[in-house]
Amino acid sequence: MTILTLPPLDRETLGGLLSVASSLVWLAVAAVIAGVFGRLMAAEPVSPLRTGVAILLLWGLRALIDMAAQALLGLAAEAKIGALREEIVTAEARAATPSALGGAGALAALTAEKPEAMRLALLRYRPARMRVMVLPPVILCIALWHSWAVALVLLLAGPLIPLFMALVGWAAKEASARQMKDVGQMNDVLVDRLAALSDLRLIGAGPATVENFTRASEDLRERTMAVLRIAFLSSTVLELFSALGVAMVAIWVGFSLLGELSWGGWGTPLTPTAGLYLLLLAPEFFQPLRDLAAAWHDRSGADAVMDEITTWRDEPRSQRLGHGGLAAPLAKMPWLATCDLQHHGIAYPDFRLEPGDSLAVIGASGAGKTTLLRLIAGLERPDSGVILVDGLPLSDGNADAWRASIGWMPQAPHFLNGSLRSNIGFGDAISDDTLRAAGLDRVINALPRGDLTRLGARGAGLSGGEGRRVTLARALHGGPGLVIADEPTADLDMETARLVGDSLVRFAQAGGTLLVATHDVSLAERMAQRLTLTGRAAP
Numbered sequence: 243m244t245i246l247t248l249p250p251l252d253r254e255t256l257g258g259l260l261s262v263a264s265s266l267v268w269l270a271v272a273a274v275i276a277g278v279f280g281r282l283m284a285a286e287p288v289s290p291l292r293t294g295v296a297i298l299l300l301w302g303l304r305a306l307i308d309m310a311a312q313a314l315l316g317l318a319a320e321a322k323i324g325a326l327r328e329e330i331v332t333a334e335a336r337a338a339t340p341s342a343l344g345g346a347g348a349l350a351a352l353t354a355e356k357p358e359a360m361r362l363a364l365l366r367y368r369p370a371r372m373r374v375m376v377l378p379p380v381i382l383c384i385a386l387w388h389s390w391a392v393a394l395v396l397l398l399a400g401p402l403i404p405l406f407m408a409l410v411g412w413a414a415k416e417a418s419a420r421q422m423k424d425v426g427q428m429n430d431v432l433v434d435r436l437a438a439l440s441d442l443r444l445i446g447a448g449p450a451t452v453e454n455f456t457r458a459s460e461d462l463r464e465r466t467m468a469v470l471r472i473a474f475l476s477s478t479v480l481e482l483f484s485a486l487g488v489a490m491v492a493i494w495v496g497f498s499l500l501g502e503l504s505w506g507g508w509g510t511p512l513t514p515t516a517g518l519y520l521l522l523l524a525p526e527f528f529q530p531l532r533d534l535a536a537a538w539h540d541r542s543g544a545d546a547v548m549d550e551i552t553t554w555r556d557e558p559r560s561q562r563l564g565h566g567g568l569a570a571p572l573a574k575m576p577w578l579a580t581c582d583l584q585h586h587g588i589a590y591p592d593f594r595l596e597p598g599d600s601l602a603v604i605g606a607s608g609a610g611k612t613t614l615l616r617l618i619a620g621l622e623r624p625d626s627g628v629i630l631v632d633g634l635p636l637s638d639g640n641a642d643a644w645r646a647s648i649g650w651m652p653q654a655p656h657f658l659n660g661s662l663r664s665n666i667g668f669g670d671a672i673s674d675d676t677l678r679a680a681g682l683d684r685v686i687n688a689l690p691r692g693d694l695t696r697l698g699a700r701g702a703g704l705s706g707g708e709g710r711r712v713t714l715a716r717a718l719h720g721g722p723g724l725v726i727a728d729e730p731t732a733d734l735d736m737e738t739a740r741l742v743g744d745s746l747v748r749f750a751q752a753g754g755t756l757l758v759a760t761h762d763v764s765l766a767e768r769m770a771q772r773l774t775l776t777g778r779a780a781p
C-alpha cells in the first residue's frame with residue numbers, strides 16, 4: 243500500500259494526534275527545566291538567554307499545536323452535530339406519521355438541545371483516549387529508566403483511575419439518560435401548555451397547571467443534580483488517587499536526593515536533574531487519565547443522547563413520497579387518476595380529473611376524505627393501488643415536483659408565529675391578485691397593522707373565517723395548477739362559507755384544477771364532479 247492509497251485522516255483523528263503531540267512537547271519543556279535546575283543545584287553555569295529562548299520556543303510550539311488541535315476538533319464536532327441535526331430535520335420532514343418519542347417540544351429538544359450535549363464529548367473524549375494510550379506508557383518508560391520504585395508507584399496508582407472511572411461511568415450514563423428524557427418531556431409540556439394557555443385560564447386550570455409544571459421542573463432539577471453529584475464524586479476520587487501518586491513520587495525523590503533512601507534506583511544515586519524531571523513528569527502521567535475521566539463523564543451524556551437518537555432512528559414509520567427537497571413545479575398541469583386505491587382498510591373508487599376540472603369528495607365522517615387528499619398529495623403511501631399523474635405512477639421520483647404544483651388548504655391550519663404576510667408567502671412577495679382571489683384584501687385593509695398583523699400559532703388576531711382565507715391565499719400563492727382543499731367551509735357562517743366557495747370556484751373557472759373534500763352540500767354542488775366515499779366495508 244503506498245502512502246497515496248492510505249485513507250485521509252479525518253479531522254477528529256488529526257486533532258487527537260495533534261493533542262498527543264502537544265502533550266509530548268511538555269516532556270521536552272520539563273527536560274529543559276529539570277536540566278537548568280540540576281545545573282543550578284550543582285553550581286554549574288546556566289545561560290539564561292538560551293534557556294529562556296528554548297522554553298519560549300517549546301511553549302510557543304505547544305500553543306500552536308494545541309490551537310490547531312482545538313480548531314480541528316471543533317470543526318469535526320460541528321460537522322457531526324450538524325449532520326445529526328440535518329438527519330433529524332430531513333427525516334421528520336419526510337415522515338408521514340408522528341414520532342413515538344414525543345411531540346414538537348421533544349423533537350425540538352432532540353434536534354437543537356440534546357446534540358449540543360455531545361459537543362464536549364466530541365471535543366474531549368477521543369483526544370483524551372489517544373493521549374492515554376501514548377503519554378502514560380512513555381512517561382512510565384522514562385520513570386523506569388531512572389527508578390523502578392517511581393515506575394512501580396505510577397503503575398499501581400494509574401490503573402485505579404480508569405477502573406474507578408468505569409464504575410462511575412455506568413451510573414453516570416443512567417443518570418444522564420434519565421435527565422435527557424426529562425428535558426424532552428419538559429419541552430413537550432411547555433409547548434402543550436403554552437398553546438392552551440387561554441383555555442386553561444378559562445376553565446380555571448391555572449393553579450393545577452402551575453403545580454404540574456413546578457413538579458416537572460423539580461423532577462428535572464433533581465435529575466440534573468444527580469448527574470452533577472456523580473460528576474463531583476468521580477472528580478474528587480480521581481483527584482485523590484492522582485494526588486497520592488504524585489505525593490509518593492515526591493517523597494521517594496526527596497528522600498533519595500537527601501541520601502535517606504538507597505533503594506528504588508538502578509544502583510547509581512539519583513541526580514538532581516533526574517529527580518526534578520521525575521517530579522515534573524509525575525503529574526503529567528496522571529493528567530491524561532484525569533482528562534479521560536472528565537471526558538468519560540461527557541461521553542455518558544453523549545451516549546444517552548445517541549441512544550435516544552438510535553431509538554428514534556429505529557422507529558418504524560411510513561414515509562411521504564419524494565425526497566423532501568425543493569423542486570420546480572410541473573411545466574403544465576397534468577391529468578390525474580386513481581386506480582384500485584386502498585389505504586387503512588378503505589377502498590377508494592377510481593376517478594379521473596382533467597386539468598381545469600373540479601371534484602368534490604363527499605362522504606360521512608371517517609369515510610376517508612382527508613386520507614384520500616393526503617394520498618393524492620403524496621403525503622402518505624397507499625397500501626395498494628396507484629395514483630397516475632399524466633399516466634405515470636406517483637412515486638418518489640416525481641412527488642416533489644408534483645407537490646410543488648399543488649396548493650394545499652388543510653382542515654386544521656397551522657400558523658407560524660409571524661406576520662400575516664409571512665404566513666402566506668413564507669418570505670416570498672405576495673401578489674395583490676392572490677390576496678384578492680382569496681378575498682383577503684378587504685380583511686387586511688381593516689386590520690390596524692394590515693398584513694403586518696402578528697399571528698399566534700393558532701391564528702390569534704384573526705377570526706376563523708379570516709384565518710381560513712389566509713390558508714386559501716397560502717394555497718393560491720405561487721399559482722398552483724391544482725388546489726386541494728380539505729373542508730374549506732367547515733365552521734364558517736353561510737356568508738363567509740359562500741365567499742370562500744366563490745374564491746375556489748373562481749380558481750377553477752380560471753383553468754385551475756380543484757379537489758375539495760367537504761360536508762357542505764352547496765359547495766359540493768358547485769363542483770363539476772362528485773365522488774362519494776362509503777368508508778370501510780362492514781366486517
Ligand SMILES: Nc1ncnc2c1ncn2[C@@H]1O[C@H](COP(=O)(O)OP(=O)(O)OP(=O)(O)O)[C@@H](O)[C@H]1O
Binds near residue numbers: 608609611612613614
Ligand atoms: N394511521 C392510521 N392508521 C389506521 N387508520 C387510520 C389512520 N389514520 C386515520 N385512520 C382512519 O382512517 C379513517 C378515515 O379518516 P379520515 O380523516 O380520512 O376521514 P374523513 O372522511 O376525512 O373524516 P372527517 O369528515 O371527520 O374529517 C378514519 O376511520 C381514521 O380513524
